[in-house]
Amino acid sequence: MKLLIQNNTRLSIENKENQLYACFQNIFGKIAIELVTITCDDLGYKTPNFTTSGIFHLHGTIRIKNEQLPWSIILKVIKSDSTETEDPQHHNYWRREALVFGSKLLDDLPDAVQAAKGYLVEEQQDGTIWLWMEHVKGQYANSQEQFDFIARQLGRFNGAYLMGKEIPNQKWICKGWLKSWTTACQMYAPNPEDYINHLHRDIESRIWAWFQGFNEQIENNLSSLGNLPRVLAHQDLSQMNMLIVKNDLKIDRLVLIDWQFMSISGVGEDLAKMFGVNMSLGIIPPDLYKACQASLFNAYIAGLKDMGWKGDERQARYGYCLGTALRSVWEVPKYISLVAQLENDHLNKNLQDRVTQLEKIIKVQMEMALEADTLKALKI
Template sequence: MMIDTITKKINQNIVAECVSKMVKSRVGSLQGFHIEPIKTISKNFITKGIYRIFNKTVVNHEEQAWSLILKIIHPENDEKNVPQHHNYWKREALVFQSNFLVDCPQNIRAPRCFAVEEKEDNSIWLYLEEMRGNHEPHWTEENLCFIAKELGKFQGAYAAGNKKLPDVPWICKAWLSSWVKGCQQYADHPSIYYEQIKDIPQIDHVFAAYEALNDKLEYHLARLKKCPQTVSHQDLSKQNIFVTKNNDDENQVAFIDWQFLSISALGEDLAKMFGVALSQGDIPLDKAKNYEEALFQAYIEGLAEAGWKGNIQLVRYAFCISIAARSFWEIPKIFKLLAYKTNDTELSRNIKQLFQIVNLQVSYAKETDELIHQLGF
């Protein structure tokens, strides 16, 4: 939407209520406000727009700056109106309307939601706290390990039984299954392009790995249900993670965008974070294995600190199959790019990087097969 359109549609009374909550003092009316769009690396299809609303107001005779985030969501299509779809459009609004985030382990922060407004056009407007924190140009191994350990402590609380898993119909209970089916629905099957590119070195190996993983998909998804279950965010890209300060001025992890909230296996969230970081260039490909080993160890340490004492191999299995499953999106993409390849230098570089990522995903599929035998699945 255009800024002018958004400004006209904003309920100023709701904004005033939000500001009152932020500054902890009753704000009768606002002397206007500013609004600007927020650009994201990859926007969810149900997200109609994200905006920052900000200005200053007088509190106890002193001028105080304030800001909040307006996130507008809409159904997009019928399939996303199904509560167990991985991208059920109302999920984040329902998360904030419930006490779910208040009852979560508090080592990981979430933004406060000041208001949820349902509009006549069937969209929902979320008025959220603007998170303050660090978004470094490149994640260091140290930063990622800190996040991974905190994630382990958060999820370990559920797996160890210290926190009860929520039982509500709008939290997805088969996230990876739904996501993979979405990939297969919207991405071309690689066989469409195979004949055109089959002479390219390693393509036959990648294609065979895709087919083998696809043949075993339902088996793997059923095995995931036998792994320890926990609350998962399922969208841990850099744009959704902040390192903030808590009340004691210590570093604290904060997650935004809880749209993909699910009950999933331990290790799935870590795999999503690692896999997306590779795809978005936030982890150097030549150091991918070093990062992965450090992240996994930090995550396991976090689980242990939370009191979880289960079989680490089950976590490793869920981690590996979740990374491997990303190939259901990446392999069709690279096959299509190779089929229509031009002499564009940048495109060639992107294809080379994507090929490295796909080969990594395939290697995790191989490790998954080895784990099946070790675990006696």
């Protein structure tokens, strides 16, 4: 029977049968399989990680012992986009996720989290790398209860390393993720100095004054994160990378995908990324900022304690507060540039809503920066 292929993408998949059979051995075992149909769809990847060229869904049917069965695989294409991402210690080192899959590190994660299985890492002649991996079907967090569940599992994940699980130390695992990320933000964010003449309201002036002072302390603050207990961290906990999946016993499990930002970080930093990025993406609505800020931390601490950790909670709080506040190095310049745009387009409702949202996010960042300063003064 002739293989039927429907390719709805720009990707050349017509000669990838051997790669698919290699994946099928991971999924179905070493049994006789006949590939019947292939469909390839573009998942419309929009997240601004420039080392990702695209994410695709390959699916179709196979025949095993005269029975036709469905199959489904995710294919992620990664590439080098700049000289800086060639550095293994850059937060967005372009080869990192391929190396993570190749190392089998994800097979030895603490029980609190799981990862999508990596089937095949394939180098292409055009310099890209194709990552063939498991298609995980689960639910994205949409409620405070679900986010709290994830935060507790995150605490258990990080807590395993605080309680003696060996932290992997491959040279391509980032050792200073927030420092690298803030440096990149300072390079690529809008320059606030170009827009400060457009700041007229009191809230705008207060944000700019605070940000100037915060910027003066960034190097010192980043250095202080190095004093926190170390854990293996994911560092990219946006809603789309966290899936709640029920196992065979109908018990919720947390599956994390996209390990491109894997790092060795301070306790609390991973939670800060989760809270901060989901505020920025609009997943956590402004009326829940305060409640989620508290509930996520309480759930995270509960997860650390589940693993037997009896350390100083203020250390985790410091990593959480400062990690969230440091996101202002991107948010504030963006805010100031949008305020300037709004002055010339004051009837633009979408622009006004974005400015209002950013004001509320930055207020949280300012409050958490102040708390971090207080904790730092206590020399935790």
